[in-house]
Amino acid sequence: MATFFFLVAAILTVWGLYIGFFVAPTDFQQGESYRIIFIHVPAAWMSMLIYLVMSFWAAIGLIMNTRLSSMMAHALAPTGALMTFVALWTGAFWGRPTWGAWWVWDARLTSELILLFLYIGYMALRASIEDPRRGDRASAILALVGVVNVPIIYFSVQWWNTLHQGASVSLTKSPTMATSMLTGMLVMALAFWMYSIAVSLMRVRRIIRDREGNATWLSESSGVQ
């Protein structure tokens, strides 16, 4: 199953990058450097989405005391951290030519940085508690506390006037950018989705194997495979 998602991800990436680098027109303000957008935006979207999904599973695990959901949360964290890192790095890389600075302390950038540290903190806390169930619960609380950060990232550009660009893709308004740019971004976003699903599935399988050994309930839920 994971292999299938990997394959789809690879195909979509190739397609998306092709649109991004060959089809989409050169931006009249920023020139070629804007093409970072095809990685930056999908990664930034995924970083927030994965965090939400992760906290959702963590909350379910905390409230219903179900092991599988905690393990799902556990498996998502590294991918989320990777996406956040990519968003930060590409953003900084992009900021240099456009804003003239790698980094400024504005609300969106700061909150995205905090997101990275939340992922890292979640993983560190999880890893340093020996009893896996206590670890699940403690890290779930951290994840839930961090959820408030996500809307802050998303809406910060509206709440505080900053250097960073506002939302240009919206379900309610018609897009303000060239169609090919939009298609490229959406295809890349889909590719990132597929990649994340593939990696998390693989990871959750390994976690289950490590933690439960040959526990009986595993065979009942082997649909995960």
Place this chain on the structure above:
Amino acid sequence: MYKAFISVLRKELLLALRQKTDVVTVLFFFLIVSSLFPFAVGPELNTLKIIGPGVIWVGALLCSLLALHRVFETDFNDGSLEHLVLSGEPLTVLVIAKISAHWLITGLPVVIVAPFIGLQFGLSAASLSLLLGTLLLGTPVLSLVGSIGAALTLGVRGGTALTSILILPFYVPVLIFGAGAVVADLQGLSIDGHLSILTAMLCLSVALAPLAIASAIKIALE
């Protein structure tokens, strides 16, 4: 409930008085360092003015951070945390009492001392009052957020280091917006953004921290 709040607060303050802990150290140290700074940098007032808010905020941050492990750790080790949980009073209220004590011990002294240190850095009356305002908004956030970290790492090997990894990401923005507001104001820029971010942080942490901490404590005791 009110009685429980008061009795926890009194106990914490009496303990701090007896034990003094790192707080006095850090405060003392903070005073010495911040008074030495102007000597080191020389008397050029413009430079002093710009680094002043940063130095004071760093001091506030340190005081808060270094007293954190006392908030729950000693109670956890000597068995009194269990009595708190079993008191039957709402744990969130007791937690708020403990956090208030932490702020009274680490935040308030800094706020009180800050104007004197600010003078040494040549801050004007307007800058000083702005600095005090940001400290009053920001230091409670430090106590609240810090306590979440302290509660989550109870009974964990390498707890203190982990605490700081968990909370420094939240501490640093507070510091940046707190000190940044004063500097921005000096440079004639608008500070509304800074202040509204600080206020948002305060509201959020007041609302969330006690709940998060209460659950974290229960988990640690399992």
Place this chain on the structure above:
Amino acid sequence: MYKAFISVLRKELLLALRQKTDVVTVLFFFLIVSSLFPFAVGPELNTLKIIGPGVIWVGALLCSLLALHRVFETDFNDGSLEHLVLSGEPLTVLVIAKISAHWLITGLPVVIVAPFIGLQFGLSAASLSLLLGTLLLGTPVLSLVGSIGAALTLGVRGGTALTSILILPFYVPVLIFGAGAVVADLQGLSIDGHLSILTAMLCLSVALAPLAIASAIKIALE
């Protein structure tokens, strides 16, 4: 004797690794603060150059100070200090092992990190090597003198605060001569005085501290 030295040293280092304690916090914090300073002060290199050595020395001092209470206090509380005394090995040797561990944990990392931070402050290669020299001379003094304070206040109510009041008067001169040497050199003044004072402090504390600490420990255990 040599074996005892090694086994104490190994134990301390393993513990530090497990427990990480405040050391990592402070080091982490030191890194953040000292990298933030250039942002706060702005890119004017001359100012940065002058405050750089001060910031780094303050960091070194903090690291040392804040890990002090771990040197003897946990051993005192959990009963292992008694085993040290009753081991029959010369207590001074064991004490030196503990102090060495403290230096390896708090002094060495600062010495290693200092050049990188120095670069951010725009220090030249000459200044950097001078800074390293003063740190190498001075940080062991901090560990030695600090441990005297830590041993003297074992089992005393409000021990930590007392420790810092006892030792800060010794810490501050180390800081002043350490950071001062680099600044004086920048300004083209002679630094012989600074260096010889630092060296004298080091010799004196190496000679006296272990003896003083060994007696202080014995008194604390009575």
Place this chain on the structure above:
Amino acid sequence: MLQIQNLSFARGKNVLFENLNFSMTEGDAMRVTGSNGSGKTTLLRIVSGLCRPDNGAVVWHGAVAQKNESEFVRSVNFLGHDDGLKKQLTATENLKLMLPLLGASPTDIEISAALDAAGLEAVKHKPVMNMSAGQKRRVALTRLDFMRHRVLWVLDEPFTSLDVSAISALVVKLRAHIESGGVLIFTTHQDFDVVPEASSLSLD
């Protein structure tokens, strides 16, 4: 009054107990026995609501304890291996600051009298850290005098460090509590029948 239903708990792969069932009513006492590490402390913590079981429930007056936790907890008086004392404070200060939290508001004179009765007259104004092991334990146990309004007493090795006279004084207190309709669960490794009327539960 107190019913334990199908309680199970495991630490990792080490199953401490499984499907434990018992019930107690007013005036009952029970001694939990078992070798070191068999799970006595863990069971006591679960019964007093400090720890969640993997399975099963603690039922108090017909209601599951976890459901209305803060109600239940107000009926519990727990004493663990650790004394729960602040070592920098004196015995008097410790009691004065802790008891109001637990729902008792004794006057200074009452506290002082209770400490005297526990044989701590000479040391009650010393910081706890300068007391002998038994004196510390006596301070912790003085709390029991003010906890009569809490019905369920859960005591983990209360006799540790106590000398013979302190042990018999404690036994008197425990008896009085049971006779006045309290419930008592305790552990001890000491090999004597402290509370002969107590039933026994072995975890081995």
Place this chain on the structure above:
Amino acid sequence: MLQIQNLSFARGKNVLFENLNFSMTEGDAMRVTGSNGSGKTTLLRIVSGLCRPDNGAVVWHGAVAQKNESEFVRSVNFLGHDDGLKKQLTATENLKLMLPLLGASPTDIEISAALDAAGLEAVKHKPVMNMSAGQKRRVALTRLDFMRHRVLWVLDEPFTSLDVSAISALVVKLRAHIESGGVLIFTTHQDFDVVPEASSLSLD
């Protein structure tokens, strides 16, 4: 071999003992009794050289112990109320790092075997802080297996927290030490004749 001469000690105005005299030779055991706070721990600390008496002397093999302290101290094996364990380290690490200091250099295999024999096989690689009270005490007592070269054993309430089987295992160790010519001084509040051949000294 060990002579206590005119020992006196007071804490402030509280005279714990005055002009205490006794002597012990190879194969002797002595149990110190007394109520809580009577000075047992203090006496044991003085005898092992941790604490200086107000008056009097501890004489070991004819020489005053304080005079050649480091010599004397190498014959003493002291275990106090506290376990002397680092809670972040595992049982194995604790022993491995502590024993060389005390003049024993066991191999890893020996340490592991000793811990297994103490019934700690399942938990020996856990940090001490995650052990039960009795398990911790067992780890501390495992040290005794490697302390046979130290003649004078001074043990302050070694039986605390131990279950019945651990107590009898400890009694066997103590007996073996005495029979091989060691000297033993210990305290316990537990009401049984652990080492029946022990003489008794009351501090009340």
